[in-house]
Amino acid sequence: xxxxxxxxxxxxxxxxxxxxxxxxxxxxxxxxxxxxxxxxxxxxxxxxxxxxxxxxxxxxxxxxxxxxxxxxxxxxxxxxxxxxxxxxxxxxxxxxxxxxxxxxxxxxxxxxxxxxxxxxxxxxxxxxxxxxxxxxxxxxxxxxxxxxxxxxxxxxxxxxxxxxxxxxxxxxxxxxxxxxxxxxxxxxxxxxxxxxxxxxxxxxxxxxxxxxxxxxxxxxxxxxxxxxxxxxxxxxxxxxxxxxxxxxxxxxxxxxxxxxxxxxxxxxxxxxxxxxxxxxxxxxxxxxxxxxxxxxxxxxxxxxxxxxxxxxxxxxxxxxxxxxxxxxxxxxxxxxxxxxxxxxxxxxxxxxxxxxxxxxxxxxxxxxxxxxxxxxxxxxxxxxxxxxxxxxxxxxxxxxxxxxxxxxxxxxxxxxxxxxxxxxxxxxxxxxxxxxxxxxxxxxxxxxxxxxxxxxxxxxxxxxxxxxxxxxxxxxxxxxxx
Numbered sequence: 001x002x003x004x005x006x007x008x009x010x011x012x013x014x015x016x017x018x019x020x021x022x023x024x025x026x027x028x029x030x031x032x033x034x035x036x037x038x039x040x041x042x043x044x045x046x047x048x049x050x051x052x053x054x055x056x057x058x059x060x061x062x063x064x065x066x067x068x069x070x071x072x073x074x075x076x077x078x079x080x081x082x083x084x085x086x087x088x089x090x091x092x093x094x095x096x097x098x099x100x101x102x103x104x105x106x107x108x109x110x111x112x113x114x115x116x117x118x119x120x121x122x123x124x125x126x127x128x129x130x131x132x133x134x135x136x137x138x139x140x141x142x143x144x145x146x147x148x149x150x151x152x153x154x155x156x157x158x159x160x161x162x163x164x165x166x167x168x169x170x171x172x173x174x175x176x177x178x179x180x181x182x183x184x185x186x187x188x189x190x191x192x193x194x195x196x197x198x199x200x201x202x203x204x205x206x207x208x209x210x211x212x213x214x215x216x217x218x219x220x221x222x223x224x225x226x227x228x229x230x231x232x233x234x235x236x237x238x239x240x241x242x243x244x245x246x247x248x249x250x251x252x253x254x255x256x257x258x259x260x261x262x263x264x265x266x267x268x269x270x271x272x273x274x275x276x277x278x279x280x281x282x283x284x285x286x287x288x289x290x291x292x293x294x295x296x297x298x299x300x301x302x303x304x305x306x307x308x309x310x311x312x313x314x315x316x317x318x319x320x321x322x323x324x325x326x327x328x329x330x331x332x333x334x335x336x337x338x339x340x341x342x343x344x345x346x347x348x349x350x351x352x353x354x355x356x357x358x359x360x361x362x363x364x365x366x367x368x369x370x371x372x373x374x375x376x377x378x379x380x381x382x383x384x385x386x387x388x389x390x391x392x393x394x395x396x397x398x399x400x401x402x403x404x405x406x407x408x409x410x411x412x413x414x415x416x417x418x419x420x421x422x423x424x425x426x427x428x429x430x431x432x433x434x435x436x437x438x439x440x441x442x443x444x445x446x447x448x449x450x451x452x453x454x455x456x457x458x459x460x461x462x463x464x465x466x467x468x469x470x471x472x473x474x475x476x477x478x479x480x481x482x
Contacts, residue, residue: 010034012045019052024060027053028076035084043089043368044283047255047403050080050093055248058097058241066105066240073098077482086418086444088369088377088406091482093251095407098479100247104240251403254458258401259284261458263291269397269456274298274361277353277389280305280379281316282366284399286338288456289364293341300338300345301360303353305381307424308443317345350381354388363389365447367400369416372407372471374449374464376400377416380442386451395453402457407471407480410446418443 015034019027031053034040040049057076061069077094084090262284270276270292278285278300289300302317304310317337338345348356363385369377376382376398389396410416422439449464456462462470 010037010039012040012049015040015049016052019056024056027056028079032079032083035080035087035090038084041087043087043404044255044401046084046087047089047093048252050090051097051248051251051255053080054094054097055245055252058101058244058248061241064240066101069241069244070098070101073101074482081482086416088408089404091408092403092406092475094482095475095479096251096403097244097248099474099476100251101244102476102479104243104247108240255401255403258403258458259287262399262401262456263287265456265461266292267295269454269461270296270298270362272296272298275301275359277301277303277357277360277363277385277394279303279365279382279385280309281312282399284401285364285366286316288399289338289343290336290341293338293343298343300343301356302345302347303350303381303385304347305379306350307441308420309379314347317347350384353381353385354391357388357392357394360389360392360394363394363396365396365398367398367404368444370398370400370405370455370467371410372405372468373409374452374455374467375410376447376452377444378447380445383445383447383451386447390451396451397454397456398452399456402459402470402474405457405467405470405474407475413446416444416446 011034015027015031018030022030031040031049034049035046040046054073054076057073058069061072063069073094077091077098080094081091266288270289274296276289276298278289279302292298302313304313317339319337365376365378365382365385367376367378371377378398386396388394420441420443422441425441426434426437426439428434452464454461455464455467457470459470
């Protein structure tokens with residue numbers, strides 16, 4: 001009897017294996033089907049799968065046109081976000097890659113501009129008295145009042161201002177000795193306001209120094225050093241894709257190291273003999289608590305998150321592995337349980353949260369998505385816990401990687417909430433009862449920013465009001481709308 005082939009469960013591990021052999025288009029369709037069937041879910045698996053897929057898309061892109069590469073990535077991102085709009089981390093990673101491509105292209109463009117200016121097309125140096133200070137272009141134009149529906153800013157206003165500030169050198173009269181350091185000695189020295197706009201009687205016969213423009217706007221010489229710089233800048237154009245791929249690898253490293261960097265801040269926020277309340281089975285929260293358990297002794301009260309995540313919560317407390325984690329998954333999905341580290345863990349139902357909150361010193365929550373206004377989308381029951389903590393004036397700390405931070409604002413909260421199987425609340429065997437009531441089973445809750453005291457990310461601790469600045473640092477305004 002021939003041996004039966006081992007069945008492969010569709011998920012993140014099988015998708016990453018197929019990504020090495022399948023074509024790009026088939027991999028995109030495969031990932032879209034996995035998202036629609038919810039066989040890849042939660043923030044970190046979706047972020048890893050999206051980044052790996054975009055790595056293949058960029059690696060198989062032919063040509064050097066940056067615009068075509070941006071349109072290709074945007075097209076793939078639109079297909080992925082349309083497949084599962086509530087997995088906002090998919091759109092986050094697409095925006096990060098788009099911003100990475102733009103940054104690499106701008107760096108290459110700056111190199112070309114610098115090389116051309118060294119050859120002889122740089123503007124004539126001006127005197128300090130008439131020099132105009134230019135604003136840095138790195139200042140972000142993204143503010144907390146701008147949201148996902150905002151269109152990219154029109155650059156025509158900035159171009160008009162720059163054109164108004166710049167004047168063609170060929171239209172200017174010869175500079176006087178009061179405005180230049182290399183004018184002819186025979187030119188009259190301006191000593192009063194009456195002669196500011198007067199022309200010298202005899203034009204300057206002095207030669208223009210090497211490397212500057214003549215008053216007619218033509219370069220004098222092309223040195224070998226300038227030609228070499230121009231050749232180096234043109235060779236950098238071919239390395240744009242390599243730099244983008246290297247940047248995507250850094251994004252993957254950020255995803256792998258996010259939990260460790262968050263856990264490095266544990267000793268600053270968890271102290272001895274404290275009672276910590278947490279919720280659901282979260283890898284980030286468990287590693288955060290384990291890092292503090294190495295040097296501190298405290299008690300953890302764990303709400304079970306019934307009826308959607310209670311099985312995973314029980315398995316996490318007992319064995320340190322989620323129930324739905326496959327055997328061939330990465331070792332990062334398994335960790336030592338808190339009880340093995342000498343921490344007392346008390347499991348309670350969600351209905352007991354308000355009763356025990358008066359004895360809790362700190363609440364630590366995980367998140368599914370962090371929004372630009374400081375609010376978050378977390379597992380169902382998180383809002384009840386945050387409200388109870390607000391009543392008892394207990395600080396609420398949210399641990400989250402930066403990759404979960406989305407530039408989307410919650411204008412319609414109902415669109416952010418995903419609903420699960422109603423039979424988890426009321427089984428279908430109770431037919432008479434089900435026919436008489438409408439049963440909803442929300443998988444997530446929206447927690448407003450005023451119920452959160454602190455966010456701990458892989459970049460450190462931040463107040464909810466500061467998150468818009470992190471959005472501006474990680475996303476480009478033109479990429480907010482995919």
